[in-house]
Amino acid sequence: MARVSSPLQVEKDSINGQPLSPISIKADxxxxxxxxxxxxxxxxxxxxKAVMKLIRGLDPGVFExxxxxxxxxxxxxxxxxxxxxxxxAGREGAAFQFNVPRLVKIMRAIRPVVVHSRxxxxxxxxxxxxxxxxxxxxHSEHGYQLDMRSGLPLHRRLLRHFVYRIGTAVAAVxxxxxxxHAAQAWWKPEAINVLYNGVDGHEFRPQPQVREGVRxxxxxxxxxxxxxxxxxxxxxxxxxxxxxxARVLATEMPNLHVVLVGSGPELAGLREYVASYDQLAGxxxxxxTVDHIADLLNAMDIFxxxxxxxxxxxxxxxxxxxxxxxxxxxxxxxxxxVAEGVCGYLFRPQDVPGLISLLRTLLRDxxxxxxxxxxxxxxxxxxxxxxxxxxxxxxxxxxxxxxxxVSPPPACYxxx
Numbered sequence: 001m002a003r004v005s006s007p008l009q010v011e012k013d014s015i016n017g018q019p020l021s022p023i024s025i026k027a028d029x030x031x032x033x034x035x036x037x038x039x040x041x042x043x044x045x046x047x048x049k050a051v052m053k054l055i056r057g058l059d060p061g062v063f064e065x066x067x068x069x070x071x072x073x074x075x076x077x078x079x080x081x082x083x084x085x086x087x088x089a090g091r092e093g094a095a096f097q098f099n100v101p102r103l104v105k106i107m108r109a110i111r112p113v114v115v116h117s118r119x120x121x122x123x124x125x126x127x128x129x130x131x132x133x134x135x136x137x138x139h140s141e142h143g144y145q146l147d148m149r150s151g152l153p154l155h156r157r158l159l160r161h162f163v164y165r166i167g168t169a170v171a172a173v174x175x176x177x178x179x180x181h182a183a184q185a186w187w188k189p190e191a192i193n194v195l196y197n198g199v200d201g202h203e204f205r206p207q208p209q210v211r212e213g214v215r216x217x218x219x220x221x222x223x224x225x226x227x228x229x230x231x232x233x234x235x236x237x238x239x240x241x242x243x244x245x246a247r248v249l250a251t252e253m254p255n256l257h258v259v260l261v262g263s264g265p266e267l268a269g270l271r272e273y274v275a276s277y278d279q280l281a282g283x284x285x286x287x288x289t290v291d292h293i294a295d296l297l298n299a300m301d302i303f304x305x306x307x308x309x310x311x312x313x314x315x316x317x318x319x320x321x322x323x324x325x326x327x328x329x330x331x332x333x334x335x336x337x338v339a340e341g342v343c344g345y346l347f348r349p350q351d352v353p354g355l356i357s358l359l360r361t362l363l364r365d366x367x368x369x370x371x372x373x374x375x376x377x378x379x380x381x382x383x384x385x386x387x388x389x390x391x392x393x394x395x396x397x398x399x400x401x402x403x404x405x406v407s408p409p410p411a412c413y414x415x416x
Contacts, residue, residue: 032064033401036112038103040121042073042086044289045232046314047118047142050173050197050389052081057390063397066110070099070121103128113406114397118142120156126163135404136397139163140171140195141181143311144332146236152184160185164192168400171195173312174333195396196336197312198389201381204294204321206373214299218285224257225363228300230293230315231307233264238350240266241306243273243284245355250279253363258284261296297322301369302362308349310334320344321380325372327358337384343376 037051055065067073067081070090089102103125107115114136117125122139129137152160164170164187171193172178182189215222227246231237239260246258258280260270267286274284290296293315297303303319303326310316310332317337319326326344328334338344345362347354362369 032060032062033114033397034064034066034110034112035114035116035397036066036068036107036110036125038068038070038089038115038117038122038125040069040119041071042067042069042081044074046197046311049314050142051118053198053200053386054390054393055084057386058394063394066112068103068106068125070124098124100124100128100131104132107132107134113401114138116140123159123163126167130166135406136168136400137166138169138171138400139167140173141177141311142173143177144236144309146234146308149309157184157186161187168404169193169396171396173197174336176332176336177311193396195392196333196384196389197314197317198384198386199314199317199321199380200386201321201377204297204318204380206323206377207294207298210295211298214295218259218287218299220257220259220285220299221255224255225253226257226259226300227302227304227359227363228259228261228296229304229306230261230296230318231305233260233262233266233270235266236308237266238306238308239270240273241350241352241355242304243270243280244352245359246284247277247279248352248356249359249363250283252360256283256363259287259296259300260284261287261290261293263289293318294322297324300324302327302359304355304359305329305334306349306355307331307334313337317380317384320376320384323373323377325362325369325376327355327362337379339375339379343372343379 039048042048066085066087068087068089072088073086087106089099089106107128112134115125115129115134116138117123118140119142126137126139160181164185170187170191172181173195175194178192178194179189181187182192212222215224220226227242229239229242233239242260243258246256250256271286274280287296297319301324303316303324305313305316305326305328307313307329308331310329312333316326316328316334320337320343326338328338328344328346329349330346331349335346338346340346345358347358362372
């Protein structure tokens, strides 16, 4: 890839008290491709995680990034996103906001080549981008909320249709999510790009020595059978279904343990459920929110994703990369990730007997777990690697910019 030389032009503007990065322009007229990513709120969720991996993966000599939020940034996310300029166009906690004027002002100061908004909370950025004269305006859909199960309200369908029409491109992180929003917004599925999430196969890999150490720290016997999951403790994730299945299986398998990693409003209720049943006493561990997700995954034998709805689960990809057989609900992008009967199984949401049957099969067959685990890692590295995700986004952005004939053009690159 081409690298950017010393700046010939420097901006003097600042936003929110922060100086803007200079726009570097080479003598041959090429410059970095400046992208402004827009969220409702910057936290440490799956969407933000995917975007941060993308930002860290794209060549900094060719791409330059800003993150703009509608409702602020959590302290954890500020640490997570160190080195990236974080801007805020709205007010934290406000129920209703109209942020288009503020967004237009920010965009005119920053002068991004690409504005990329994500999900409903950032959708108004596309309108602002058009008013601000931004060459490329992209909106993408990354997941579900519980109230989307019965379809979107009419006003959201209408605004999405309008944004899809005025935007340069629309994307989704799975084929199923593409089809869902195409139907809701009266849009052609083939007009929505699918850009899968990716996983770092080096960070997330099988590590037997880590497995033993983490089990000791958690108080889990070395020979225990461990099922587990990772995610926010919210109703959408439905961890209660997993605990119901574990309660039955625990009566059959004295060495069964459960590890549920994460925190959220449902955590207290899940703890109460565990405390109510003797079968689960001393067998369920809640480590809370942790930074070393790969270590906790390595302590497991089977990964379970009981979610009611899903876009494209980062934790499911991470579990596969660690070499875990996966049992996931047949919703959203899960069937696009889990090759059924090859690296895991799928079941209907809230189907406790179905989940019990699938887990029983895997728990009783160590050879099958090993076979599925090997296939899981191979699938993660082959089809959902971080390198593949970054390459697809790189080509996506630059192709859109080239079609808009931006002048001066962004720094050129060589396709792999």
